[in-house]
Amino acid sequence: MLPASLLLVAGCSSAAVVKPASPGQDSGEGIQISTSHCGQGWTDPHAGPQDLRFTNTDTVSAEAYVVDVPRGAVYGEMEGLAPGVTRSLPITLGSGTYAIKCAVEDNDPIVGPSVHITGSSPGGPALVPVNYNDLYGPAREYQKYVAGGLKTLVAKTATLAADVDRGDLKAAKKSWLPAHLAYERLGAAYGTFGDFDGAIDGRPAGLPGGVHDPDFTGFHRVEYGLWHGESAKSVRSAADRLLKDVKALKADFPNEDLPPEDLPLRAHEILENTLQFELTGKSDEGSGTSLATAEANLEGTRHTLDVLRALLKPRYAALPQTDVQLDRVQSLLDAQNHGGTWTPLQDLSGTDRESIDGAVGDLLERLAPIATTLFPRGSQ
Amino acid sequence: MSGYDRRSFLRGALAAGIAGATVGGMAGAASAAPQDTATPPAPPFHGRHQAGILETPRRRTIMSSFDVVADDKNGLVDLLHTLTDRARVLTAGGTPPQNGVTTPPSDSGILGPSVPSGGLMVTVGVGASLFDDRYGLASRKPSGLTAMPTFPNDDLDPAWCHGDLSLQLSADDDDILLHALRDIARHTRGGMQVRWRMNGFTNPPRPTGTQRNFLGFKDGISNPDVTNAAEMDRLVWASGKAPDPAWTAGGSYLVVRLIRMLVEFWDRVGLSEQEQMFGRSKDTGAPLDGMREQDAPKFHLDPEGRVIPLTSHIRVANPRTPQTDASRILRRGFNYDRGMDEVGNLDVGLIFTCYQQNIARQFEATQKRLIDEPLVDYISPFGGGYFFTLPGVQDSSRTYADFIQV
Numbered sequence: 001m002l003p004a005s006l007l008l009v010a011g012c013s014s015a016a017v018v019k020p021a022s023p024g025q026d027s028g029e030g031i032q033i034s035t036s037h038c039g040q041g042w043t044d045p046h047a048g049p050q051d052l053r054f055t056n057t058d059t060v061s062a063e064a065y066v067v068d069v070p071r072g073a074v075y076g077e078m079e080g081l082a083p084g085v086t087r088s089l090p091i092t093l094g095s096g097t098y099a100i101k102c103a104v105e106d107n108d109p110i111v112g113p114s115v116h117i118t119g120s121s122p123g124g125p126a127l128v129p130v131n132y133n134d135l136y137g138p139a140r141e142y143q144k145y146v147a148g149g150l151k152t153l154v155a156k157t158a159t160l161a162a163d164v165d166r167g168d169l170k171a172a173k174k175s176w177l178p179a180h181l182a183y184e185r186l187g188a189a190y191g192t193f194g195d196f197d198g199a200i201d202g203r204p205a206g207l208p209g210g211v212h213d214p215d216f217t218g219f220h221r222v223e224y225g226l227w228h229g230e231s232a233k234s235v236r237s238a239a240d241r242l243l244k245d246v247k248a249l250k251a252d253f254p255n256e257d258l259p260p261e262d263l264p265l266r267a268h269e270i271l272e273n274t275l276q277f278e279l280t281g282k283s284d285e286g287s288g289t290s291l292a293t294a295e296a297n298l299e300g301t302r303h304t305l306d307v308l309r310a311l312l313k314p315r316y317a318a319l320p321q322t323d324v325q326l327d328r329v330q331s332l333l334d335a336q337n338h339g340g341t342w343t344p345l346q347d348l349s350g351t352d353r354e355s356i357d358g359a360v361g362d363l364l365e366r367l368a369p370i371a372t373t374l375f376p377r378g379s380q
Numbered sequence: 381m382s383g384y385d386r387r388s389f390l391r392g393a394l395a396a397g398i399a400g401a402t403v404g405g406m407a408g409a410a411s412a413a414p415q416d417t418a419t420p421p422a423p424p425f426h427g428r429h430q431a432g433i434l435e436t437p438r439r440r441t442i443m444s445s446f447d448v449v450a451d452d453k454n455g456l457v458d459l460l461h462t463l464t465d466r467a468r469v470l471t472a473g474g475t476p477p478q479n480g481v482t483t484p485p486s487d488s489g490i491l492g493p494s495v496p497s498g499g500l501m502v503t504v505g506v507g508a509s510l511f512d513d514r515y516g517l518a519s520r521k522p523s524g525l526t527a528m529p530t531f532p533n534d535d536l537d538p539a540w541c542h543g544d545l546s547l548q549l550s551a552d553d554d555d556i557l558l559h560a561l562r563d564i565a566r567h568t569r570g571g572m573q574v575r576w577r578m579n580g581f582t583n584p585p586r587p588t589g590t591q592r593n594f595l596g597f598k599d600g601i602s603n604p605d606v607t608n609a610a611e612m613d614r615l616v617w618a619s620g621k622a623p624d625p626a627w628t629a630g631g632s633y634l635v636v637r638l639i640r641m642l643v644e645f646w647d648r649v650g651l652s653e654q655e656q657m658f659g660r661s662k663d664t665g666a667p668l669d670g671m672r673e674q675d676a677p678k679f680h681l682d683p684e685g686r687v688i689p690l691t692s693h694i695r696v697a698n699p700r701t702p703q704t705d706a707s708r709i710l711r712r713g714f715n716y717d718r719g720m721d722e723v724g725n726l727d728v729g730l731i732f733t734c735y736q737q738n739i740a741r742q743f744e745a746t747q748k749r750l751i752d753e754p755l756v757d758y759i760s761p762f763g764g765g766y767f768f769t770l771p772g773v774q775d776s777s778r779t780y781a782d783f784i785q786v
Contacts, residue, residue, distance in 0.1 A: 060686075061682070061686040061687045077652065079652045079655075079656070080656070080668055080686060080687040080688070081687070082668070082669035082681075082682065082687040085669060085670065085671060086671060087661065087666075087671065088663075090663075105686060203535075205534065205535035205536075206530060206531065206532045206533055206534050206535065207530065208529065208530045268648055272645050272648070275645075275723055275725075276642065276645070279722075279723045280721065280722045280723055281722065282535075354724070357723045357724050358724070361644070361723075361724070361725075364644075364648060365648065367648075368648035368649075371648075371649075371650060371653075372650035375650065375652075
């Protein structure tokens with residue numbers, strides 16, 4: 001649940017263990033979720049940790065939220081409650097005025113009657129939710145950043161392809177990294193670019209022929225050729241294909257709509273990829289530039305965060321510490337950049353490697369709540 | 381029963397000590413095995429089907445795969461005779477023979493002077509590679525047995541894939557399993573070598589019902605009914621009818637998938653998103669349109685996936701339509717824990733195993749539906765294989781080698 005993940009990061013200790021529901025609570029109807037009787041049946045409002053039971057008494061699916069009045073901050077949510085179904089929501093409530101908000105499928109959300117709770121027991125964390133409209137602006141800004149980055153990507157990939165075409169593989173080894181990093185800075189995690197990502201930056205995993213599979217294409221295919229002594233002719237077809245795919249992505253991108261609700265997910269997903277594939281060395285096909293890629297991914301993450309910053313500031317108390325941790329990862333990675341030549345992963349000292357892994361892991365724990373905090377709630 | 385030549389595996393003093401006496405001696409002493417009331421009764425070794433398929437999974441398992449290194453067909457037959465003998469002896473328990481000063485002890489002794497059966501179940505299968513040109517068995521290959529293909533979301537490591545033989549050992553205690561594997565390996569070194577092995581375990585119910593996997597969700601809730609013989613004949617057991625060779629009757633196709641779970645990443649995902657990926661409540665295991673673990677999801681009432689998303693794991697894996705009913709599989713999942721990875725993350729996951737009558741119709745049809753499901757970002761299949769688990773050894777005159785000789 002959202003509050004739990006916020007608590008985890010903030011180190012708040014007020015999260016008491018929710019008391020298990022007493023046997024009598026496990027049957028019968030709960031608080032009604034419907035367009036006509038939203039919030040009715042909240043018979044025993046009290047402070048402290050508890051399970052609230054909701055029953056969808058409408059004819060279509062619904063979402064239920066526990067909000068405070070009049071601010072509308074959300075304390076708990078239940079998605080996709082089917083008609084006729086009763087489910088429990090663990091929640092902690094302090095003294096205050098609350099109401100149930102019913103978002104019944106294809107209807108505007110309704111707020112039920114106010115309920116007053118007294119007592120000294122502290123409440124759980126709450127969040128003034130964002131909606132889809134709030135995220136359109138940041139999504140557009142991010143798209144602008146990517147559009148600019150794609151121009152750089154095409155230019156640098158063209159340089160790489162030209163070096164390969166000339167048969168100058170030594171030069172190509174030098175121009176490969178700037179082109180690859182231009183792509184990695186875009187933050188192409190988890191389907192942002194659809195099938196283009198697999199073609200441009202895919203690994204041989206999942207291909208029956210591995211590195212020799214005809215469907216293994218893109219930067220890592222070119223990398224494999226350049227660092228495994230393949231002939232210029234062999235590398236050329238891979239580099240030409242890469243340039244073609246990169247151009248196709250640039251041409252296609254203006255037609256692609258980035259779903260705004262995906263943007264908050266990217267805040268941690270870009271670096272999840274980094275931890276899984278770069279810091280393990282899994283994506284390396286010979287260039288030894290995993291740490292350079294990690295640094296480019298960090299830059300992509302920063303841009304994601306920058307466009308979300310205005311929404312995050314009033315909602316995410318750990319934002320300053322997140323920024324501090326971003327800088328810590330940055331300086332640890334920069335220390336491995338020796339004038340454009342990066343320490344290969346396997347040459348890192350044990351201490352340096354642990355420091356980087358630890359700092360990235362810590363940063364990820366701080367970035368993850370951004371996805372749940374900025375998840376659009378209530379109306380589409 | 382041991383009137384065959386095992387020279388290819390046992391040489392010198394060891395062979396002299398064990399070959400003549402061990403099998404008979406130990407098996408004969410089975411009735412004297414200590415009775416451990418905490419141990420569930422093991423199914424008898426002899427039977428129409430092998431143990432370890434329909435039985436409720438034990439607390440511990442060793443899933444292993446072997447490459448056969450026997451020189452020729454006779455060597456392979458010897459190997460399978462020895463394997464049968466050891467399985468028979470180990471599942472019965474008893475007192476190992478005393479070899480005096482002539483050889484090292486016949487048993488490792490890790491289970492004490494009298495070996496308890498410990499509820500041990502031994503399940504043996506054959507891989508497609510066993511039917512290549514080494515042993516002249518091409519004509520005896522089960523028709524649906526192939527090497528496990530690479531699926532699009534896989535990240536396979538060849539060292540953790542395939543194998544000529546599969547051997548699964550199951551019991552409630554690790555020492556029973558390790559004793560069995562140590563004994564079997566000792567008796568078969570010249571005939572087969574471990575290609576890969578993974579230790580696994582089942583989790584106790586938390587708090588009730590089906591065990592939870594390491595993603596925190598109850599896993600394996602909806603399985604065919606193993607007490608329904610007709611359903612097992614339809615979904616699990618090979619019929620022995622063409623195109624399968626007749627010897628396959630009573631066996632079953634086994635798929636093993638070693639699946640890493642990226643639990644740190646998963647822990648950084650919101651609860652709603654997690655539940656939408658599975659289609660179940662994390663707390664109760666109920667489908668999102670239900671209230672209890674055993675409630676059947678009603679997909680037909682939710683055609684747009686507003687409650688249980690169309691992409692959710694339970695909906696794609698088992699759409700519960702008449703057309704997909706025959707693709708159901710008998711799942712037997714075990715968890716594994718093998719330490720940490722390169723970046724300090726937990727290296728844990730699932731030894732997914734399933735039994736079926738036809739891999740293409742069942743596992744592969746299901747797996748193809750699951751390609752690119754949202755869950756694939758949090759799991760990484762890295763090994764496994766396809767095997768055919770042999771029909772049961774029906775009596776003391778029969779062995780695992782019958783499929784070669786009959």
